[in-house]
Amino acid sequence: MTHTPSPAADLAADLAPTGTLRASINLGNPVLAQGTPEAPSGITVDLAREIGARLGLPVELLCFDAARKSFEAMADGRADLCFLAVDPARETEVAFTAPYVVIEGVYAVPRDSGLTTVEDVDAPGVRIGVKQGSAYDLFLSRSLTHATVVRGAEGVDTFRAEGLEAGAGIRQPLTAYVRKHPEVRLIEGRFMEIRQAVGTTAGRAPGTVAFLRATVEELKANGFVADALRRAGQDTGLLAPPAD
DSSP states (O other), X not given: OOOOOOHHXXXXXXXXXXXXXXXXXXXXXXXXXXXXXXXXXXXXXHHXXXXXXXXXXXXXXXXXXSHHHHXXXXXXXXXXXXXXXXXXXXXXXXXXXXXXXXEEEEEEEEXXXXXXXXXXXXXTTOEEEEETTSHHHXXXXXXXXXXXXXXXXXXXXXXXXXXXXXXXXXXXXXXXXHHHOTTEEEOSSOXXXXXXXXXXXXXXXXXXXXXXXXXXXXXXXXXXXXXXXXXXXXXGGGBOOOOO
């Protein structure tokens, strides 16, 4: 009697050819992951484990301190699953779901700066500190007309250490930074929406990508994502709307 693999088994074999679902976790984004490489936690860890459970796969969490490194693990074939912001520069290598959370990219400036709006920042002579390889590095490098991007290990650290005119980052950690450093303020408004999604290698079978997309939509709708955000101490308002 011929054994016919189940649809879940086919998906598991395509998504995790080693038999273990290797998930790339970016501990450099405190909205998405917290803890240590030995004991990570947060929404992305919860999503990885849930996807593994649905496919009957053990999960290995590969932790990095920057989105750039997380992406490289995916592109190099060391990871099967990633949690990154959707960006055209990444879509050549990664097939993305719709976003599960939407984060804002904002600017910090010295308190006495004459820069008061997002539009003011894109001006000649303005240097913006960014985290190398982050979603906002990719976006600003592509979209700025006059200002200059200065890359470093952390955008706000580069901004302060080099005396730059502005620093770019994610609203939540930058807000916490400004609270502790009264000599710095945030510019009101956002310069981008950072759409955080689940991704896998672009060459996966269409059914595998469809499974991931459907799973993310289900987990947004049934409260899983909001509950995971709440447990991690994050704002449940970050929950992305349903996919179009």
